[in-house]
Amino acid sequence: xxxxxxxxxxxxxxxxxxxxxxxxxxxxxxxxxxxxxxxxxxxxxxxxxxxxxxxxxxxxxxxxxxxxxxxxxxxxxxxxxxxxxxxxxxxxxxxxxxxxxxxxxxxxxxxxxxxxxxxxxxxxxxxxxxxxxxxxxxxxxxxxxxxxxxxxxxxxxxxxxxxxxxxxxxxxxxxxxxxxxxxxxxxxxxxxxxxxxxxxxxxxxxxxxxxxxxxxxxxxxxxxxxxxxxxxxxxxxxxxxxxxxxxxxxxxxxxxxxxxxxxxxxxxxxxxxxxxxxxxxxxxxxxxxxxxxxxxxxxxxxxxxxxxxxxxxxxxxxxxxxxxxx
Amino acid sequence: xxxxxxxxxxxxxxxxxxxxxxxxxxxxxxxxxxxxxxxxxxxxxxxxxxxxxxxxxxxxxxxxxxxxxxxxxxxxxxxxxxxxxxxxxxxxxxxxxxxxxxxxxxxxxxxxxxxxxxxxxxxxxxxxxxxxxxxxxxxxxxxxxxxxxxxxxxxxxxxxxxxxxxxxxxxxxxxxxxxxxxxxxxxxxxxxxxxxxxxxxxxxxxxxxxxxxxxxxxxxxxxxxxxxxxxxxxxxxxxxxxxxxxxxxxxxxxxxxxxxxxxxxxxxxxxxxxxxxxxxxxxxxxxxxxxxxxxxxxxxxxxxxxxxxxxxxxxxxxxxxxxxxxxxxxxxxxxxxxxxxxxxxxxxxxxxxxxxxxxxxxxxxxxxxxxxxxxxxxxxxxxxxxxxxxxxxxxxxxxxxxxxxxxxxxxxxxxx
Numbered sequence: 162x163x164x165x166x167x168x169x170x171x172x173x174x175x176x177x178x179x180x181x182x183x184x185x186x187x188x189x190x191x192x193x194x195x196x197x198x199x200x201x202x203x204x205x206x207x208x209x210x211x212x213x214x215x216x217x218x219x220x221x222x223x224x225x226x227x228x229x230x231x232x233x234x235x236x237x238x239x240x241x242x243x244x245x246x247x248x249x250x251x252x253x254x255x256x257x258x259x260x261x262x263x264x265x266x267x268x269x270x271x272x273x274x275x276x277x278x279x280x281x282x283x284x285x286x287x288x289x290x291x292x293x294x295x296x297x298x299x300x301x302x303x304x305x306x307x308x309x310x311x312x313x314x315x316x317x318x319x320x321x322x323x324x325x326x327x328x329x330x331x332x333x334x335x336x337x338x339x340x341x342x343x344x345x346x347x348x349x350x351x352x353x354x355x356x357x358x359x360x361x362x363x364x365x366x367x368x369x370x371x372x373x374x375x376x377x378x379x380x381x382x383x384x385x386x387x388x389x390x391x392x393x394x395x396x397x398x399x400x401x402x403x404x405x406x407x408x409x410x411x412x413x414x415x416x417x418x419x420x421x422x423x424x425x426x427x428x429x430x431x432x433x434x435x436x437x438x439x440x441x442x443x444x445x446x447x448x449x450x451x452x453x454x455x456x457x458x459x460x461x462x463x464x465x466x467x468x469x470x471x472x473x474x475x476x477x478x479x480x481x482x483x484x485x486x487x
Numbered sequence: 488x489x490x491x492x493x494x495x496x497x498x499x500x501x502x503x504x505x506x507x508x509x510x511x512x513x514x515x516x517x518x519x520x521x522x523x524x525x526x527x528x529x530x531x532x533x534x535x536x537x538x539x540x541x542x543x544x545x546x547x548x549x550x551x552x553x554x555x556x557x558x559x560x561x562x563x564x565x566x567x568x569x570x571x572x573x574x575x576x577x578x579x580x581x582x583x584x585x586x587x588x589x590x591x592x593x594x595x596x597x598x599x600x601x602x603x604x605x606x607x608x609x610x611x612x613x614x615x616x617x618x619x620x621x622x623x624x625x626x627x628x629x630x631x632x633x634x635x636x637x638x639x640x641x642x643x644x645x646x647x648x649x650x651x652x653x654x655x656x657x658x659x660x661x662x663x664x665x666x667x668x669x670x671x672x673x674x675x676x677x678x679x680x681x682x683x684x685x686x687x688x689x690x691x692x693x694x695x696x697x698x699x700x701x702x703x704x705x706x707x708x709x710x711x712x713x714x715x716x717x718x719x720x721x722x723x724x725x726x727x728x729x730x731x732x733x734x735x736x737x738x739x740x741x742x743x744x745x746x747x748x749x750x751x752x753x754x755x756x757x758x759x760x761x762x763x764x765x766x767x768x769x770x771x772x773x774x775x776x777x778x779x780x781x782x783x784x785x786x787x788x789x790x791x792x793x794x795x796x797x798x799x800x801x802x803x804x805x806x807x808x809x810x811x812x813x814x815x816x817x818x819x820x821x822x823x824x825x826x827x828x829x830x831x832x833x834x835x836x837x838x839x840x841x842x843x844x845x846x847x848x849x850x851x852x853x854x855x856x857x858x859x860x861x862x863x864x865x866x867x868x869x870x871x872x873x874x875x876x877x878x879x880x881x882x883x884x885x886x887x888x889x890x891x892x893x894x895x896x897x898x899x900x901x902x903x
Contacts, residue, residue: 308802463836463837
């Protein structure tokens with residue numbers, strides 16, 4: 162049997178708190194348990210409104226001599242009897258009732274942005290994740306080995322790699338918790354895959370940056386390049402992990418990721434910049450030394466180097482005029 | 488019998504020596520006074536030393552380091568001499584010789600008992616008596632031995648075998664006849680002490696007491712000028728003509744550029760270590776005192792050869808990078824005295840070698856045109872051999888720093 166009418170009880174923000182399907186009229190609205198529509202509002206009478214079929218066939222609402230009356234919203238006019246249409250709103254006590262019929266149109270179904278979120282980035286499989294994590298750990302072991310010169314044993318190198326693995330897992334775990342809150346699932350494997358992938362890329366890029374530092378030590382080009390790479394790495398990991406957490410479009414995600422990365426790295430760089438003048442009684446020798454290949458035939462002449470050092474003199478002369486910062 | 492006679496003779500000698508020391512003390516104790524530097528505001532004693540009269544018009548000689556606070560902050564500190572009877576007289580600084588650590592003071596006293604300074608030549612082993620106020624314990628006499636002039640120092644010093652203690656600085660070291668040989672200046676412990684030769688004091692006193700002499704308006708300008716002049720004199724001569732070099736692995740590197748440098752070498756060849764280190768270090772032995780926290784006038788350089796047949800080229804690079812970046816530059820000085828270091832790092836070609844080179848510079852805040860400079864370079868081009876070389880210069884002009892750095896790096900060569 163098709164419902165005659167639906168009574169929607171709205172909450173204070175206008176959202177539907179309860180929908181009551183009325184299959185037969187008359188029906189009553191009130192606080193007592195005898196009513197078809199029970200309203201939990203102490204300003205509503207036990208039997209407050211009766212709904213019935215009017216002379217013209219429409220549904221009519223009548224005030225049953227209630228204590229606080231019945232008002233038509235949004236005008237707020239007190240009424241004792243009114244013909245209700247789909248969409249009509251009546252206030253009883255502090256509660257607003259809205260009426261609807263089966264023909265009430267509903268909005269189109271929304272697309273769930275979290276369904277297959279990583280599918281837009283890569284095809285996720287546990288095996289692929291295991292491969293990426295393993296590759297990240299292996300590469301980290303390799304780079305640690307190549308960047309050390311001590312005689313550490315294999316077990317300690319594996320332990321170091323596992324610590325990095327634990328770090329990645331903790332990072333992925335934190336994102337999983339956020340995903341659980343935002344999108345009602347954990348997606349730990351996906352987060353781990355993204356974090357490991359970015360870590361892998363960062364390790365490789367870092368090797369490249371060290372090379373740049375060998376060829377062009379201490380120049381603006383190498384420090385700008387390292388800043389850009391730091392920003393891109395952070396943005397990449399945020400871009401990937403936001404895909405699992407937020408329904409943002411890819412374009413907006415790029416914007417947010419880059420924005421946060423530029424902000425954070427910028428803050429770090431600014432802190433370093435602010436510290437640049439802090440006093441140190443020892444000089445700071447920067448850059449990497451790669452004895453083979455680099456530099457052969459690429460160095461400037463001793464004369465040019467010394468001539469260029471005039472800038473240093475200007476800098477420290479200017480520093481000497483400024484008072485110590487303490 | 489013989490033994491008894493020997494004992495009696497020894498006893499007589501001891502008595503004679505005791506008599507000599509006490510006689511010297513009796514005769515000359517009124518020539519020596521205590522110098523107190525105190526803060527004007529609180530009146531608290533801040534520095535303590537000794538001084539001795541060198542003219543009847545109340546001129547005294549002491550060390551620069553005794554009165555250096557007065558030079559750096561004349562508005563905050565004042566100097567007084569305290570004589571044996573406890574009488575106090577304000578003194579002013581007439582002139583200084585910061586390089587030799589001397590100062591001439593004026594007390595305004597008249598007809599003071601004083602030493603007459605004359606050039607003196609002594610035989611090694613002559614007995615000397617150092618007078619002064621060790622640790623504010625009252626005027627004391629210390630007997631010791633003249634052991635000649637130091638042969639390998641930049642700033643002339645007499646080696647005095649005897650115990651000088653803090654507070655005796657600025658006091659005289661004299662012969663039994665009251666001839667001043669030098670001015671107490673420093674100790675290296677275990678009876679190894681140093682005096683400034685009297686000729687240096689004579690020159691300064693002659694300049695400061697001549698007719699019409701006007702003390703400098705700003706002594707700090709004078710200090711800066713003296714350091715600059717002195718470093719100009721010796722820095723320009725370093726590595727100038729033929730540079731003495733030494734073989735270090737496959738490199739030839741500069742070594743002892745002058746007699747006043749001391750050089751050491753050391754090697755670390757541990758079987759468990761995957762690499763070997765050989766160090767060759769040269770340094771001037773002495774420095775110029777500026778303040779308690781800041782000294783100057785030091786030139787030193789260090790070559791560190793790294794070799795390995797067990798590390799691959801990447802791991803060797805890690806070792807090399809760490810050695811290049813490690814500090815090991817022993818320059819003191821706080822923020823009041825010097826600016827922070829600024830560095831310029833580039834790959835630099837010198838002869839057949841390419842170096843990763845950093846030149847770092849800082850300036851003395853109070854002395855115009857004086858800098859500390861550090862040159863560090865790592866030779867590139869070999870997968871299992873590296874050379875990190877560091878040249879440290881303090882209290883030099885910028886031009887001299889560049890000149891020396893250029894000569895120094897230019898003299899490192901590769902000898903396959």
